[in-house]
Amino acid sequence: MLAIMGTGFNRGDEGVLLQFRAVSFSTPSGIELLHRVDLCVDHGAVTVLAGPSGAGKSTLLRLGNRLEVPSEGVVCFKGADLTALDPQRARRSVGMIFQRPIPFPGTVRSNLAVADASAADSAFVAVLRRVGLDPSILDRVADDLSGGEAQRMCIARTLLTKPEVILMDEPTSSLDPENRIGIEDLARELANEGIGVVWVSHDLSQVQRIADRIEVLIEGRNATPAETLEFLNQETEGEQ
Amino acid sequence: MSDTQIGWMGVTASLILVAIAVGLSLWQQLQLTRSMLWSSARAAVQLLLVGFALRLVLDSKASVWWVWLWVVVMIVFAGFTIRSRAKEIPGIFLLGTISMLTVVVVSLSVIFGFHIFPMQGRTIVPLAGMMIGNSMTSCVLVGRRIVGEFSDKRDEVEARLALGLSSSDASRPYVRSALRTALIPQIESTKAVGLVFLPGAMTGLVLAGVDAVDAVTVQLAIMYLILGSVATSVTVMGLGLTRQLFSSDHRMKPIARASH
Numbered sequence: 001m002l003a004i005m006g007t008g009f010n011r012g013d014e015g016v017l018l019q020f021r022a023v024s025f026s027t028p029s030g031i032e033l034l035h036r037v038d039l040c041v042d043h044g045a046v047t048v049l050a051g052p053s054g055a056g057k058s059t060l061l062r063l064g065n066r067l068e069v070p071s072e073g074v075v076c077f078k079g080a081d082l083t084a085l086d087p088q089r090a091r092r093s094v095g096m097i098f099q100r101p102i103p104f105p106g107t108v109r110s111n112l113a114v115a116d117a118s119a120a121d122s123a124f125v126a127v128l129r130r131v132g133l134d135p136s137i138l139d140r141v142a143d144d145l146s147g148g149e150a151q152r153m154c155i156a157r158t159l160l161t162k163p164e165v166i167l168m169d170e171p172t173s174s175l176d177p178e179n180r181i182g183i184e185d186l187a188r189e190l191a192n193e194g195i196g197v198v199w200v201s202h203d204l205s206q207v208q209r210i211a212d213r214i215e216v217l218i219e220g221r222n223a224t225p226a227e228t229l230e231f232l233n234q235e236t237e238g239e240q
Numbered sequence: 241m242s243d244t245q246i247g248w249m250g251v252t253a254s255l256i257l258v259a260i261a262v263g264l265s266l267w268q269q270l271q272l273t274r275s276m277l278w279s280s281a282r283a284a285v286q287l288l289l290v291g292f293a294l295r296l297v298l299d300s301k302a303s304v305w306w307v308w309l310w311v312v313v314m315i316v317f318a319g320f321t322i323r324s325r326a327k328e329i330p331g332i333f334l335l336g337t338i339s340m341l342t343v344v345v346v347s348l349s350v351i352f353g354f355h356i357f358p359m360q361g362r363t364i365v366p367l368a369g370m371m372i373g374n375s376m377t378s379c380v381l382v383g384r385r386i387v388g389e390f391s392d393k394r395d396e397v398e399a400r401l402a403l404g405l406s407s408s409d410a411s412r413p414y415v416r417s418a419l420r421t422a423l424i425p426q427i428e429s430t431k432a433v434g435l436v437f438l439p440g441a442m443t444g445l446v447l448a449g450v451d452a453v454d455a456v457t458v459q460l461a462i463m464y465l466i467l468g469s470v471a472t473s474v475t476v477m478g479l480g481l482t483r484q485l486f487s488s489d490h491r492m493k494p495i496a497r498a499s500h
Contacts, residue, residue, distance in 0.1 A: 028494060065402050067491060087489045092404035102399040105413070115403045154399075161404055 016040045016079075017196040018064060018094060018165045023073035025059055033059045035221045036073065041165055041196040046187055048211035049200045051231065055217040057200045058099075061167040064198065065096040077165075095163035099170045101150035103142035108153055111142045115160035123160070131156045131186055148179030155186065165196040172206070184210050204232060255280075298361040307361040311368045315340045318372045325380045328496050329387055331484050339379050339476040340372050343469045347371045350468070356461050367465070370441075374426070374466045375473035382422035382474040386481050389414040391495045398492060407486035415478050422474040430467055439463065 018041040025034040034056045041047050041064075049057045062068045063075050066087050075082040082090050104111050112124045125135040131152040137145070145153060151171055158166060168187060172180040187210060191197045201207050207214060216223035216231050223231060246254075258280045265272045297306045319337030326332050351367060352359040390397060393414060400410035433439055442459035446452055485493055 066489070067398055067401060069489075069491070083489075087491075088404045088406060091402055096399075096402040098395065098399060098402075100395075102395050104396060104400070114400060114405070157403065 017043055017077070018198075019076045019079075020060065020063070021074050021076065023060070023063060023070045023075060025056070025063060025068060026071045032071075033220050034063075034070075037217065037220070037222055039198075039215055039222075041198055043164070043196055044191050044194045045212040046191045046197045046199055046210050047213045047215065048207050049198060049215050049217065050202065050204075050207055051217035051223070053202075054219075056220040057217055058169050060217070061096065061169050061198065061200065064094050064165070064167050066090045066094070067096070092161035093163055094165045094167065095158035095161055097151070097154055097158060097166060097168040097171045100174050101145075101147060101154050103145065103150050103153065106142060107139050108142050108145070109138045111153060112138075112157055112160060115157045119160060124156075127156045127159050128153075130159065132182065146179075147175050148182060151175060151179070151183060152186070155183075159190075163195065165198065166190060167198045169200045170202070171199070173202075180206070207232075251284075294365065297365065302361070304361060307364050310365055311344060314369060314372055315344060318376050322376055322379055322383075326383050329383045329481065331481075332383060335383070335477055335480045335484070336376075336379055338480065339473040340375060342476045343371050343375045343473045344368050346472050347465050347469045351465065356465075367462075370462060370466060371469040375469050378422045378426065378470045378474050379477045382418050382478050383481055385418035385421050386415060386478060386485075387495060389418055390485055390492070394492065394495070401490055401492065405490075407490040407492075408482070410490070411482050411486070415482050419474055419478050422478075423471060426467055426470045430463055433459075433463060 020037055020039040022036045022038060023034055024032065024036055026032045037056070037060060039047070039049070039060065049060065051057055059068065063070055064082075066075075066082055069083055077085065077090060077093060082094075104114055108128075109121070109124060112119070112127065116123070121138070124138060128135045128137065133149060133152050133156065137149070137153075142150065142153060151174075155166075155171075166187075171187075172183050175183065184206065187197050187199060191212070199210060201210075214228070214232075216228040218227055218231065258276065262273050262276050264270075265276060293310075296302060297310055315337060318340045319333050322336030322339075323333040329335075348364065348368060348371075351357050351363075357363040357367065390411070397410050397414065401407065439459055439462075441462050442455045445455035445458060450458075485495060487493060
């Protein structure tokens with residue numbers, strides 16, 4: 001299944017949905033978390049971002065959703081610098097799913113309304129079905145949902161903003177194996193619908209199940225092809 | 241001397257109650273004796289200084305500008321006090337001072353615009369003092385609460401931002417909760433007035449020989465003004481602080497957790 005591995009899939013702008021070009025990011029205290037990272041995200045593909053803890057994977061996703069801005073380099077959405085776009089519109093185009101599901105206080109309906117206050121119930125029903133949830137949960141208190149249901153609801157909430165890219169930061173790390181597979185299948189379906197999916201994962205078997213492409217980050221930079229292979233082999237050996 | 245002027249003998253006699261408090265502290269080994277004596281002495285010195293200064297400022301021959309200067313000093317001092325109570329909040333001095341200034345402008349405009357009280361030195365200083373004094377505590381409370389809420393629920397706020405909400409929309413539920421927390425004590429105290437406690441202004445007027453119902457009308461006006469002042473100050477502080485915690489492109493700035 002894996003088509004491309006390593007070093008940010010360097011190429012031109014054509015057809016690229018979201019592109020990180022030589023992106024660096026430092027904290028206000030001056031600690032550099034990312035150093036000249038490249039990454040391309042295409043329509044209809046699942047790009048897996050792998051790497052050891054602290055490699056800067058989550059930070060890179062935050063830059064893609066415009067929750068942070070790069071210290072150097074640019075993040076481009078359809079060729080346009082993300083910082084030059086209206087941040088609210090940019091975030092609706094490049095959605096983000098966090099590691100733990102984050103339901104807001106209130107019902108599932110009120111959670112969905114945060115993403116689109118003008119949407120009718122029929123739109124909520126449709127999006128719940130799309131993520132594999134029974135529409136009857138609309139009036140349930142979001143905090144009472146199981147982990148898997150809550151994460152699906154968060155995906156539904158993000159889908160209401162009609163994103164062209166979805167950034168998923170280890171979205172199954174707090175879920176049981178059954179729900180893990182379910183969310184992976186959902187990510188694959190979204191990619192098949194044309195959405196560009198970026199998926200952060202530590203789990204090599206999961207990477208093999210869902211990745212069209214893999215990019216490995218090590219200490220805040222793109223791993224070389226040799227380092228990528230070494231990292232993936234280490235993971236495999238660790239699992240045996 | 242009228243029957244409401246207690247004189248130095250009266251003040252000295254009231255020290256018996258301080259002696260009782262000190263005696264209780266010694267008996268129960270509370271180790272508060274020094275604090276009690278210090279706070280009593282400090283209050284005496286501070287109030288006497290204020291009394292003599294007020295006598296000069298409120299003299300009918302003195303310029304009214306001295307009164308307004310007094311109010312300005314109160315506002316700035318309130319800003320410093322707010323900062324000293326919540327040092328961890330960024331820009332708290334300026335926000336606190338602006339809140340107090342807004343409270344004074346709004347409340348005194350209503351008071352004098354609608355001729356609730358005559359605009360004189362003897363009304364401006366105590367009324368401004370009451371508005372500022374009551375608003376200060378609420379401002380500190382709402383500031384700390386907002387910082388606490390945003391710090392504890394940063395992931396929720398960022399999840400809202402990630403959906404494309406503006407910083408004001410993303411922060412609204414948490415600001416609302418903080419404003420409610422700061423206002424509820426004032427609402428409760430307004431509800432309980434007369435049933436549980438007799439407020440200071442009314443007590444003072446009754447002690448000064450004013451008819452009880454007249455004293456009540458003055459107190460009612462003051463209570464309503466205080467409620468309005470507290471609501472105004474916490475709103476200015478809440479919205480100003482929230483604005484400060486986000487960048488212009490709707491990103492949340494790093495927040496240091498408030499220490500309690």
